[in-house]
Amino acid sequence: MIIAVDGPTASGKGTIAKYLATHYRLKRLDTGALYRAVGLGVLDAGGEPGDEAAAVAAAKALDLGAIDENRIRSSTAGMAASKVAAIPAVRAVLLEAQRAFAADPQGAVLDGRDIGTVICPDADVKLFVTASLPARTERRLKELRARGETISFEQLQAQIAERDERDRNRAESPLYQASDAHLLDTTDLSIEASAEAACRIVDAAPARPRP
Numbered sequence: 001m002i003i004a005v006d007g008p009t010a011s012g013k014g015t016i017a018k019y020l021a022t023h024y025r026l027k028r029l030d031t032g033a034l035y036r037a038v039g040l041g042v043l044d045a046g047g048e049p050g051d052e053a054a055a056v057a058a059a060k061a062l063d064l065g066a067i068d069e070n071r072i073r074s075s076t077a078g079m080a081a082s083k084v085a086a087i088p089a090v091r092a093v094l095l096e097a098q099r100a101f102a103a104d105p106q107g108a109v110l111d112g113r114d115i116g117t118v119i120c121p122d123a124d125v126k127l128f129v130t131a132s133l134p135a136r137t138e139r140r141l142k143e144l145r146a147r148g149e150t151i152s153f154e155q156l157q158a159q160i161a162e163r164d165e166r167d168r169n170r171a172e173s174p175l176y177q178a179s180d181a182h183l184l185d186t187t188d189l190s191i192e193a194s195a196e197a198a199c200r201i202v203d204a205a206p207a208r209p210r211p
Helices: 015-021 031-044 052-060 075-084 089-103 115-119 132-144 152-171 193-205
Strands: 002-006 027-030 108-112 125-128 181-183
Touching: 002 015, 002 115, 015 027, 015 125, 015 193, 027 031, 027 075, 027 089, 031 052, 031 075, 031 089, 031 108, 052 075, 052 089, 052 152, 075 152, 089 108, 089 115, 108 115, 115 125, 132 152, 181 193
Parallel strands: 002 108, 002 125, 027 108, 125 181
Antiparallel strands: none
């Protein structure tokens, strides 16, 4: 079984994907982490995330086993990720790695922004997880402050809105809900309620025939 979980930043898609992977005993790939790591790789090399050559070089050099989960969760990494993710050549480099992960006969859960539309268009179940901008800002603010980062609600909300705009309007693999994806709005749901709602969707979905 392949489960595709898409949605904007801080919508809860990562938490839901992690829960689904554990619940159904499937491996999981956070594809957003790949772009965050690439963005940081460019910054660490002294480059600009929007520079295609620098971003492609960082993508080719990416070691999936060496991604620093702590560093990639910073607001800086998030903004850098949205810039490198808008570069078609970077997406091309990471595309095959993502599809290879999803090709495992045992199944997988992948979360990101183009899983159900580009990476795994034939996924057995597709979820599009969303939440209001204020709710997403509050969630990310708590996460960043817990990490010791100092940023105001207004500044962070503006950053998230900017990232949303870039993700939705990029030429390559823009963020949007696949026509056959189930919408899950987590604005007023707890983590537990969101996970339970996602499981109900998965359990009710008929298995798709493999091409």
